[in-house]
Amino acid sequence: MEGEQFGWGREEGGWRKGPWTAHEDKLLVEYVEQHGEGRWNSVAKITGLKRSGKSCRLRWVNYLRPDLKRGKITPQEESVILELHALWGNRWSTIARSLPGRTDNEIKNYWRTHFKKGKPSKNIERARARFLKQRREMQQISQLQSGGGQQQQQKLSQDEAADAASAVDSGHAEVAVAPLAATLPHDDDGLQIMQEMAPDMDDLLYCYPDMSAYSYSYEDIIGGSGGGTISAGGSTSEWSSEELDGGATWTWGSLWNLDDVVDNVDGASGACCWEPAGTPCCRISASLSTS
DNA sequence: AAAAAATTCAACCGCTTATTT
């Protein structure tokens, strides 16, 4: 008999259930090699495997298929997921069609564990905490050395952040985003946090090393849909975000790709607006550099 | 060091849609 594995691998109504054993996988793979995909109910008849057709199909589609991509979702794939989820909602299989080698199940799991509203990813929260802490420390240091030749970049963005803070009261925020620097904090997925967009808003702008960027926005900012543009180096990219299943208290702000923007782009800028009356709009102006 | 809490993700369920008989 093949490994009567512990756990919930059980028999029920004639069908085996629970985790698949290596031997079961082998039987299924051999069946597909011989008969092709489909006709899942005959797997049991032909191979003697005690699994329902439904179970066989699932195992093949989600795990055994040779064209599956294994390993972690890449930052690029993540952007696609975010982008398409904004567009299509929970149409996982539709989204999966744009991600070769990834299954709807995998994408659904990824979304739920990383972006489910009201539950932003631990990684991002950790990175945020690290970022805020570092910023606090920086402020203390620059107070101690007040007058000293502190990094211009830092000064600049602080000044502009102050501008933004006052602008936010009138419903507008304009914030400079500091150039990408090696010292910026990053989270475990390789995200780099560039700068808070607007201090009053609980909102961060994230940027990948490859210069694709998106922002996450938190509850008190938004409850609806938004959209806007960001442009740099002569190319403009539009973005929009739908409202999540009515009355969302949390959603990501949007994303934009600067994929086609290369080399020392200065003065990238964009604007976003959120629909529900009374919610603040913010204008983003970024200064990005790839070196 | 151990226990508890949190996270992950493979696999399940019920329902819908498509295909076959």
Place this chain on the structure above:
DNA sequence: AAAATAAGCGGTTGAATTTTT
């Protein structure tokens, strides 16, 4: 044309693993 069977979809579950206390 209708019933039966298969495939496909999305939400949910829970054992195993990882992280935190």
